[in-house]
Amino acid sequence: MEKGVLDGVDAIFGTHVFPTVPLGQAGICEREMMAGVDIFKLKIHGTGGHLSTPHKTRSALYPALEFMNQISVLRTQAVDPFETAIIDTGYFHCGTAENIIPAEAEIIGNVRAYNDELRAEIKRRMEKIVRGLELAFEVTCDYEHHFGYDSLVNDPDMAKLYRTACEEVFGAENVITPQPAMGSEDFAFYLKKVKGAFSWLGVGDGGTGSNGLHSGSFFASEQALLPGMQMMANVALCFLNSEA
Known part of the structure; x- marks a missing residue:
């Protein structure tokens, strides 16, 4: 083309x-x-440590869980009831052992919708969610959101x-x-x-x-x-x- x-x-x-x-x-x-499809990737960087001293760490697990909760809520807050969209994950990885607070978490998923303007709005809102995670949990995040196939x-x-x-x-x-x-x-x-x-x-x-x-x-x-x-x-x- x-x-x-x-x-x-x-x-x-x-x-x-x-x-x-x-x-x-x-x-x-x-x-x-x-539908059009977009790929998002989130890496959360905290501070790991031993499970006996959680106050000295910044676990990556809790902001990762909050991200999952927020994108679930986003489906009702950003999507017109007469339209449809999928915001979901296919990959979630966090932690290495039962007594170690994880320093990193990674989430990868898709956004799928027929309306390209809605896809752009969802991207904008997800980026704001990530910025909120950094402030609330005192972690740093690497976030990528790539537009894939058009609808x-x-x-x-x-x-x-x-x-x-x-x-x-x-x-x-x-x-x-x-x-x-x-x-x-x-x-x-x-x-x-x-x-x-x-x-x-x-x-x-x-x-x-x-x-x-x-x-x-x-x-x-x-x-x-x-x-x-x-x-x-x-x-x-x-x-x-x-x-x-």
């Missing part, structure tokens, strides 16, 4: 196999379809055209409007540059095609290949024959 590969492109369409959509069906949303938002007109193309391949009854997913997709970057839309190609067959994406047990049925190719070819033809 930085080298201009999308310059002059009129429209762009993509798809991804999806286990929650039944084999023989396709799913497409008119607007928001997949995947279809162009409504292109989504309608895509739906029509899908219906001509699968039949109208087999083209669904799924609930948007909190997973992320790098195709979102293309949609920021060029109008277009994204779909899910159903591979859910009650067997390996219904297992979780990117798991070792997932294997999409080859029965989805031909209709998938027909779908992509047809959306290209529909766009070329349209006035969009």
